[in-house]
Amino acid sequence: MTLLDGLILLALISVLVTMLGYRLPVIGWLTSALFAGQLLVLFLMSGLGYGGDTIHSSVALSIFGQPLSWRFDALSWFFALITIGAALASSLFAAGEWGRQYRQNGGNPGLLQFSLALNVLTMLILLASGDLLALFIGWELVSWASFLLMAMAGGAAFSWAMRYITYATGGAMAILAGMGMVYQMTGSLQYADLMAVAGQLSQAQVVILSLLFGSGFAIKMGVLPFHLWQAGAYAETPGPGTAFLGSISSRMGLYGILVVLVQLIGLGRLIEIDISFTWLSLRDLLMWVAAITIILPTFTALRQNDARRLLAWHGVGQGGYMLLGIFSATALGSSGGLMHVFNHATYQAALFLSVYAVVHRTGTADLNKLGGLVTRMPLSFLVMLVGIIGLAGIPPMNGFVSKWLVYRSLLIEGMPLLFVASVIGTLGTILSVYKLIHNMFLGQLRAEHSEIREAPWSMMLPMLVLSLIVFITGFMPGLALDWVAAAQAAVGLPVLQHSLGGVEMEQGGLDMTWLVAVLFAGFGIGALLFYSTGKTRHVNQLDNYAGGHFLTADVRYHYSDHFYAGLMHRIGHWYRESFQWLESVLISLTGFVAQGASGFYRIVQPALLMLVVVVLALWVVR
Amino acid sequence: MSDLKQIPVVAKETGKERTNPLANVFDELIRFAQARSMFMLHYCTGCGAIELPPAMTSRFDMERLGIQPMVTPRQADILLITGYVSIKTLKRIILTYEQMPSPKYVIGICSCTVNGGMYWQSYATAKKLNEYLPVDLYIAGCMPRPEAVIEGLRLLMDNIKSGKSEPWKDYYQRYDYYLGNQQHLFGDDWQTPTDIIGEAEHFGLMGPETEGEHTRLLQQHQQPLEPHKMRLK
Numbered sequence: 001m002t003l004l005d006g007l008i009l010l011a012l013i014s015v016l017v018t019m020l021g022y023r024l025p026v027i028g029w030l031t032s033a034l035f036a037g038q039l040l041v042l043f044l045m046s047g048l049g050y051g052g053d054t055i056h057s058s059v060a061l062s063i064f065g066q067p068l069s070w071r072f073d074a075l076s077w078f079f080a081l082i083t084i085g086a087a088l089a090s091s092l093f094a095a096g097e098w099g100r101q102y103r104q105n106g107g108n109p110g111l112l113q114f115s116l117a118l119n120v121l122t123m124l125i126l127l128a129s130g131d132l133l134a135l136f137i138g139w140e141l142v143s144w145a146s147f148l149l150m151a152m153a154g155g156a157a158f159s160w161a162m163r164y165i166t167y168a169t170g171g172a173m174a175i176l177a178g179m180g181m182v183y184q185m186t187g188s189l190q191y192a193d194l195m196a197v198a199g200q201l202s203q204a205q206v207v208i209l210s211l212l213f214g215s216g217f218a219i220k221m222g223v224l225p226f227h228l229w230q231a232g233a234y235a236e237t238p239g240p241g242t243a244f245l246g247s248i249s250s251r252m253g254l255y256g257i258l259v260v261l262v263q264l265i266g267l268g269r270l271i272e273i274d275i276s277f278t279w280l281s282l283r284d285l286l287m288w289v290a291a292i293t294i295i296l297p298t299f300t301a302l303r304q305n306d307a308r309r310l311l312a313w314h315g316v317g318q319g320g321y322m323l324l325g326i327f328s329a330t331a332l333g334s335s336g337g338l339m340h341v342f343n344h345a346t347y348q349a350a351l352f353l354s355v356y357a358v359v360h361r362t363g364t365a366d367l368n369k370l371g372g373l374v375t376r377m378p379l380s381f382l383v384m385l386v387g388i389i390g391l392a393g394i395p396p397m398n399g400f401v402s403k404w405l406v407y408r409s410l411l412i413e414g415m416p417l418l419f420v421a422s423v424i425g426t427l428g429t430i431l432s433v434y435k436l437i438h439n440m441f442l443g444q445l446r447a448e449h450s451e452i453r454e455a456p457w458s459m460m461l462p463m464l465v466l467s468l469i470v471f472i473t474g475f476m477p478g479l480a481l482d483w484v485a486a487a488q489a490a491v492g493l494p495v496l497q498h499s500l501g502g503v504e505m506e507q508g509g510l511d512m513t514w515l516v517a518v519l520f521a522g523f524g525i526g527a528l529l530f531y532s533t534g535k536t537r538h539v540n541q542l543d544n545y546a547g548g549h550f551l552t553a554d555v556r557y558h559y560s561d562h563f564y565a566g567l568m569h570r571i572g573h574w575y576r577e578s579f580q581w582l583e584s585v586l587i588s589l590t591g592f593v594a595q596g597a598s599g600f601y602r603i604v605q606p607a608l609l610m611l612v613v614v615v616l617a618l619w620v621v622r
Numbered sequence: 623m624s625d626l627k628q629i630p631v632v633a634k635e636t637g638k639e640r641t642n643p644l645a646n647v648f649d650e651l652i653r654f655a656q657a658r659s660m661f662m663l664h665y666c667t668g669c670g671a672i673e674l675p676p677a678m679t680s681r682f683d684m685e686r687l688g689i690q691p692m693v694t695p696r697q698a699d700i701l702l703i704t705g706y707v708s709i710k711t712l713k714r715i716i717l718t719y720e721q722m723p724s725p726k727y728v729i730g731i732c733s734c735t736v737n738g739g740m741y742w743q744s745y746a747t748a749k750k751l752n753e754y755l756p757v758d759l760y761i762a763g764c765m766p767r768p769e770a771v772i773e774g775l776r777l778l779m780d781n782i783k784s785g786k787s788e789p790w791k792d793y794y795q796r797y798d799y800y801l802g803n804q805q806h807l808f809g810d811d812w813q814t815p816t817d818i819i820g821e822a823e824h825f826g827l828m829g830p831e832t833e834g835e836h837t838r839l840l841q842q843h844q845q846p847l848e849p850h851k852m853r854l855k
Contacts, residue, residue: 372850374852375850375851375852375853376850376853378852378853378854379854445850453855454853454854454855535824535825537821537824537825538849539815539816539847539849540815540847540848540849540850541849541850542815542847543721543815543816543847544721545694545695545696545718545721548665548714548715548717548718549714550713550717550814550815551815
């Protein structure tokens with residue numbers, strides 16, 4: 001029995017324990033302990049993260065002559081680390097007071113923990129897959145496990161989850177078709193066989209394979225134009241489930257893209273293919289899709305008035321940076337893309353959890369009904385501040401490092417337009433995260449929130465640990481870049497030469513330890529000036545200037561609705577919601593065809609049945 | 623308070639001798655810097671406001687003197703009142719003035735702020751601004767031209783540089799007088815959100831006339847606004 005068997009077995013035990021003991025009041029703590037155990041086993045396998053040998057599972061099956069195998073390489077280990085870490089943080093958040101309140105409100109915290117455990121198990125199975133058939137089985141398991149987590153709240157959540165599963169089934173069909181094509185070409189579904197023939201495939205075959213696999217996996221990522229399901233489905237999931245889904249679930253699509261497009265087919269083949277009548281190669285086209293995936297969802301996030309929706313839309317947008325980095329196929333860019341998976345998971349989980357801490361205390365995530373909570377929930381504010389600095393990609397947090405790597409590779413590779421596109425996306429990110437923290441924590445404290453307390457420690461602990469990770473991997477990105485470099489080697493991308501502080505290059509590298517030191521020295525000088533010059537006096541928020549008006553507690557002067565009116569005056573008319581329109585057209589078209597088919601079936605039913613019987617009879621007789 | 627010499631000089635209670643030989647140099651430097659970077663909140667009440675755009679923009683260019691407009695009293699140094707002050711407006715002016723951080727300077731532009739001007743018979747207009755606020759200087763005229771406005775501002779700068787322009791301390795040290803005039807105009811239940819006596823204590827600017835019968839009247843009905851403290855539990 002190898003360590004991988006132990007890991008999967010422990011994940012299976014977690015699922016069984018949560019399934020049998022979901023009524024126990026301590027089930028949250030128990031699940032957290034089991035996740036911590038899985039993390040421990042993963043640390044025993046940490047050799048993988050530093051270039052160790054692949055660990056194979058001793059379980060092997062054969063279906064219809066197709067051998068199925070499971071193994072863990074550096075890439076799987078990297079993704080598994082994020083998965084189990086996110087699950088541990090989410091489960092710990094739900095274990096204490098949050099779970100009790102959720103139970104009082106009619107929810108079932110045991111079911112939530114079970115769904116988390118099931119998601120982790122299925123994701124580990126997917127990450128461990130050693131051939132295309134195992135990959136597909138893992139893929140379907142992950143889809144249905146995510147569906148359980150999304151649908152468990154019922155109501156609106158269920159209809160969003162249905163939408164997700166419709167998309168996901170379509171994606172799975174595309175992947176299945178791709179697998180059929182691979183089988184027809186090579187006669188096997190082993191990674192090695194596909195890799196061996198990848199060089200001899202015709203250009204048409206490469207295009208079709210990339211589109212089939214790419215679109216199948218991209219649906220899970222929420223890449224445009226398959227992005228419409230994601231924000232709603234994630235935002236409606238109860239509490240910590242959102243944090244887990246938002247931080248890692250959609251990255252399983254990226255894992256699939258990495259395995260099939262990058263590792264097996266190879267980005268070199270995609271670069272070779274020129275698209276007629278344009279100056280783009282197939283790879284460039286995919287990069288532009290990624291760039292548009294950054295921009296449109298980010299600016300959609302800017303318009304959201306629900307904190308959960310806003311963050312969920314950013315989850316869609318940030319996926320674009322990962323794809324952009326990986327498709328650049330350079331050591332610099334792909335390490336940025338891969339590192340962004342880790343970084344995004346850490347700050348996105350921290351952000352979602354701090355939003356849910358506020359929801360736990362105030363009962364709402366509506367950005368027009370909050371404000372001024374910084375004096376009542378200062379630690380949650382701190383966590384959100386760290387998180388948004390990471391999300392916006394500003395030093396000293398880790399989001400800056402990965403975005404810097406992506407930008408730098410785009411500039412070095414001579415892709416200035418893509419660089420500008422990603423910077424526009426970052427601009428939208430900065431604007432919308434400012435809206436988020438301003439509307440929730442800054443400004444006027446509502447009278448009904450004046451007695452609110454900070455979230456309990458069982459919720460604060462995972463939030464603080466996550467924000468600490470966001471800072472530490474920003475201060476010393478080498479810690480995460482080690483794992484990234486091993487993952488790059490595992491999928492055959494060029495490996496990034498890095499140091500603890502960042503990257504050393506002739507054209508100007510990045511050393512975060514220096515950068516952070518200079519930044520904090522600046523803060524220090526500011527603090528010195530602030531605290532050394534004269535006395536300060538705190539005043540009440542109602543002692544405030546509003547054009548000479550006398551403010552009272554019943555006057556709302558917190559500017560939250562129709563944020564960025566000036567910007568919206570310029571760009572507001574660009575929000576055409578064409579994708580929503582397209583989706584509704586598709587839905588009505590499908591409904592129309594289905595209605596027609598059922599009408600046709602009802603009219604010609606006897607004849608149709610007879611036809612079927614005749615065909616079957618002929619087939620049997622023959 | 624039209625004559626500076628009438629302001630009673632209050633000895634500092636701390637009684638500390640200034641031992642640093644460079645103290646006067648620092649004071650000089652700080653006053654020079656203060657005089658050269660002034661943010662101006664213009665409370666434009668009347669026709670005098672029309673003279674400010676040319677004074678601020680390229681023709682006369684106030685900004686070359688380091689004077690520029692500011693949108694909030696919290697960062698402003700000068701409160702510029704440019705015309706007749708109705709009683710309703712005066713409440714807002716006092717609120718705004720009290721929200722400015724010290725040191726702060728008040729300039730009344732136009733004759734209306736000096737003596738009511740053409741509104742001197744009006745029942746609804748405050749005639750003398752310096753009964754309600756300590757005014758640093760008046761720029762008389764109906765209306766004063768931008769040259770006169772800039773001349774007045776240069777005078778204020780000279781006063782600040784030489785350390786003569788300290789009427790803002792007078793508001794703390796003789797708060798009872800100003801509050802009495804305000805109560806006479808607005809009624810006995812007049813109050814602003816700012817706690818002037820608390821600020822005077824906080825910054826060590828208490829004088830013999832800071833408290834009196836009018837402040838006692840205020841304290842009877844005043845509801846103090848405590849700042850929100852950061853709290854974990």
